[in-house]
Amino acid sequence: MMAAAPARAARATNSIDPTSLTMPETTRPLVQFRGVQKTYDGEQLVVHRLDLDIRRGEFLTLLGPSGSGKTTTLMMLAGFESPTAGEILLDGAPITRTPPHKRHFGMVFQNYALFPHLTVGQNVAYPLTVRKVPAADQKTRVEQALAMVKLQGKADRLPAQLSGGQQQRVALARALVFQPQLVLMDEPLGALDKQLREHMQLELKALHAQLGVTFVYVTHDQGEALTMSDRVAVFNDGVIQQIDGVQEIYERPANRFVAGFIGDSTVLTGTVRAAHTDGGAERCGVVLPDGRVLTGLNINQAAVGDAVQACVRPERIMLHTRAPAERGNLLQAQVGSVIYYGDHLRLICRLAGGQPDASAKLPLSTPTVPHPGDTVWLEFPPEFTRIYR
Numbered sequence: 001m002m003a004a005a006p007a008r009a010a011r012a013t014n015s016i017d018p019t020s021l022t023m024p025e026t027t028r029p030l031v032q033f034r035g036v037q038k039t040y041d042g043e044q045l046v047v048h049r050l051d052l053d054i055r056r057g058e059f060l061t062l063l064g065p066s067g068s069g070k071t072t073t074l075m076m077l078a079g080f081e082s083p084t085a086g087e088i089l090l091d092g093a094p095i096t097r098t099p100p101h102k103r104h105f106g107m108v109f110q111n112y113a114l115f116p117h118l119t120v121g122q123n124v125a126y127p128l129t130v131r132k133v134p135a136a137d138q139k140t141r142v143e144q145a146l147a148m149v150k151l152q153g154k155a156d157r158l159p160a161q162l163s164g165g166q167q168q169r170v171a172l173a174r175a176l177v178f179q180p181q182l183v184l185m186d187e188p189l190g191a192l193d194k195q196l197r198e199h200m201q202l203e204l205k206a207l208h209a210q211l212g213v214t215f216v217y218v219t220h221d222q223g224e225a226l227t228m229s230d231r232v233a234v235f236n237d238g239v240i241q242q243i244d245g246v247q248e249i250y251e252r253p254a255n256r257f258v259a260g261f262i263g264d265s266t267v268l269t270g271t272v273r274a275a276h277t278d279g280g281a282e283r284c285g286v287v288l289p290d291g292r293v294l295t296g297l298n299i300n301q302a303a304v305g306d307a308v309q310a311c312v313r314p315e316r317i318m319l320h321t322r323a324p325a326e327r328g329n330l331l332q333a334q335v336g337s338v339i340y341y342g343d344h345l346r347l348i349c350r351l352a353g354g355q356p357d358a359s360a361k362l363p364l365s366t367p368t369v370p371h372p373g374d375t376v377w378l379e380f381p382p383e384f385t386r387i388y389r
Contacts, residue, residue: 028092029053030182030214031077036086038072038238046072048238050086059208059215061225064235065261071186073235074218078184079103090182101130106175106183106213110190112167114159120146120170121155127178145173148207165196172204176211185217189224201227222262226250234258255300256309256388265311266358268294268351272306272387284387286310290353294329296385306389316384317360319347320377321370329380333358335370345369349378 031054038047047069054060062070075081077088079100088096095103106127114123121142128138146152149169159167168188175183189197205228208215219225225232226246233243234257242254253259260267270286275298277283282298286308294310302308324330333349336357345362347370358378362369370376 030056032089034087036083039084046238057212058230061217061229061232063225063232068235069238070218070235104180106180108171108175108185108188110187112171120157124173124177141177145177149173164192182214187219259311264314268310268355272302272304295382296387299386299388302389308387308389311386312380314359315361318379319360323377331378333376333378335372335374
């Protein structure tokens with residue numbers, strides 16, 4: 001449930017952070033959201049007091065489940081939605097009340113939004129036409145844009161004569177042809193099949209590196225976000241739960257939601273028995289319902305007696321077919337199933353004490369693979385076991 005906001009929060013503010021106007025252009029973010037809120041009914045906030053800096057030249061992905069506020073944030077940046085409160089700045093200047101066509105941002109939608117009666121070349125040229133670019137310049141720039149997305153020789157075709165992936169490239173060429181400083185993408189690969197979507201992810205990443213243009217990308221696909229982004233902002237209930245580089249987001253989730261939403265995890269429940277600092281890292285011991293104890297990183301300062309969850313990625317779990325001597329963080333389990341994933345094996349293991357099944361990854365080269373029904377021992381390395389209250 002979204003938190004209720006009083007109706008008075010719906011009144012827009014015009015305040016601007018004065019430091020944003022005095023920072024050098026080389027260090028100032030390209031886009032700044034300052035205290036931005038959005039409500040459609042004056043009661044429920046879709047976006048809660050958003051403060052977000054978008055860096056020049058970065059590939060930033062807004063990631064989250066449906067209704068998390070990520071698309072609304074993109075639409076406010078594009079100008080298709082207006083903030084209820086707060087301010088959006090571009091290069092330090094407010095654009096909150098600037099109409100979309102005057103923001104000069106490139107935009108790519110999931111449904112491509114191509115004109116079916118216009119050729120590929122005419123579709124790509126459309127932003128130049130409305131900007132009254134001379135015809136000779138239009139031809140050159142359209143050819144350059146189509147070459148960027150590997151569609152040379154397709155200018156005279158109609159969109160219906162192209163595949164879905166090619167139509168998406170046309171939409172991307174149209175967004176880039178007028179050389180915008182910012183390109184916004186709203187789930188642009190969602191309609192493509194898995195193989196083509198993964199191919200286009202790599203092409204988009206390479207194109208971003210080539211052009212150096214700032215990309216802001218919306219998706220609910222965690223793998224897509226990790227593959228392409230420089231940074232990921234994880235949204236839930238209208239709030240950014242964490243914004244970080246892709247490795248940080250995956251390896252060091254800031255809270256339970258991020259840990260559960262990004263990638264797979266085995267999640268065990270228990271109670272904090274002891275908390276301490278070890279080598280500068282906060283750690284704690286967790287007693288499971290059956291009395292066994294796990295030690296892990298104390299991510300958000302759980303105290304003794306707190307009910308917590310211990311989360312471990314499947315590739316971090318070490319599987320033993322015999323009980324190792326003198327090893328901590330070790331749980332006995334029974335193999336429930338062995339699943340072939342193509343590039344690895346996934347073992348689903350049953351744990352005692354009413355805990356959910358644990359998932360462990362094994363490389364295909366593993367010499368001895370346990371069978372369903374076999375007893376195994378799962379080792380949870382403390383440095384990769386993250387405890388959340």
